[in-house]
Amino acid sequence: MFQPKYTINATILANIKRISVLVSELNNKRFPKIIFAKLERSAREISAYSSTSIEGNPLPLSEVKRILRQAPAHIRDTEKEVLNYNKALEHLRDLPEQGHTVMTSSLLLNIHALVMDGLIDKHRRGAFRREPVFVNNPRTRKVIYLPPDHGDVRVLVEDLVSFVTENKEAIDPLILAGIFHRQFVIIHPFIDGNGRTARLSTKVLLARMGLDTFNLFSFENYYNKNVGKYFASIGLSGNYYEIVDTVDFTEWLGYFTDGIIDELLRVKKELEKTSADPSVGMRPEYDIILKYMTKHGGMTDRQYSAMTSRAKATRALDWKKMIVMGLIERKGKGRNSYYVKT
Helix, strand or coil, rough: CCCCCCCCCHHHHHHHHHHHHHHHHCCCCCHHHHHHHHHHHHHHHHHHHHHHHCCCCCCCHHHHHHHHHHCCCCHHHHHHHHHHHHHHHHHHHCHHECCCECCCCCHHHHHHHHHCCCCHHHHHHCCCCCCCEECCCCCCEEEEEEEECCHEEEEEHHHHHHHHHHCCCCCCCCHHHHHHHHHHHHCCCCCCCHHHHHHHHHHHHHHHHHHHHHHHCCCHHHHHCCCCHHHHHCCEEEEHHHHHHHECCHHHHHHHHHHHHHHHHHHHHHHHHHHHCHHHHCCCHHHHHHHHHHHHCCECCCCCHHCCCHHHHHHHHHHHHHHHCCCCCEEHHHHHHHEECC
C-alpha cells in the first residue's frame, strides 16, 4: 500500500494558510458573468499552451489562442496536442459542480484518451503501458530514470487512487493533490502523455480547494515559467526499485504550494484589472442572448430584434462585442447568418 513520506514544515504550513486566505478573498468578491466568461477562456488558453509547452510543444501563446478559436483545416501534431488538452479541460470543467472530485482509475484512463487522441496508436490511448519506458534528461537526452516495470503499473496506480480516496477527508486537499501529482509522474503509467495527464488529473483534486473562480485557475502556467525547476522538483534519478523507499515529498510539496499561491495571485490580479475596465460591463441584453442560445442552440438577429428595442446598428455592435469577448461566434453568411455560443 502506498504510504508517502513527507513533513508539513513551516514553509508548507504558511503556504496552506496563505492559500486559504487568498481563496476566501476571491470567494468574497462578486464579478459580472461577462468577466468570468472572458477569463475562463483565457485560462484554458494559458493552460493548453503551458502544459504542452512543458512537453516541448513549440507553438507560442498567440498561435495557441488562434488555434483554439478556429481549428485549422489540416491539423499538425503540435496543434492536435493543444486542441486535445483544451478538449480535456472542457470535459473536466463541470466535474467539481457534479461532485466528481475524487480520482478513479477510469477517470485517469479517460483523461489520457482525450489527451492522446490521434497522437499515438489507438490501442495505447486510455490504456496503461505494456512495455518499459525510460525518462531522459531534456537537455542531454541521456536516460536518468527507470520507472516501474509495466507489469506493476496497474497495481501502483490503484494503490495511489486508493490512497487519495481513503484520505480525502483526513489530508488537506492541497497536500493530497500534490502527493498525487508527483507519485503519478513517478509511476509513469503511460507510454506517452504522462505529464499532461498528471496535470489535468491534479486539477480534479485541486477543485476541492473550494475556489469559486476555479475555472480561471491555470497552475500549469507556474511550471512553464521555469520548466527546468519543475522537472528537477518532480522527477527522480535512478532505478525506481532502488530508490522508491527513499522518496520524500516534502520539498516537492513546498514547490507545489508555491505554485498554487502564484496562480491565485495571478487570478486575483486579472479579476481586479478586468473588473476595473469599463468596456467589459455586462449589459442585460447579453445575458438574455446567452440564455436564449443555451436553450435553443443559436440566435438570429431577427430573433434578437423581437426581444429588444435596440436599433439594428446597436444590435450589430452587440454581436461584434460579444464575438470579441469570445462569448459567441457567427455562422453562415448574409441573411442566413446566425450566432452560437463558443
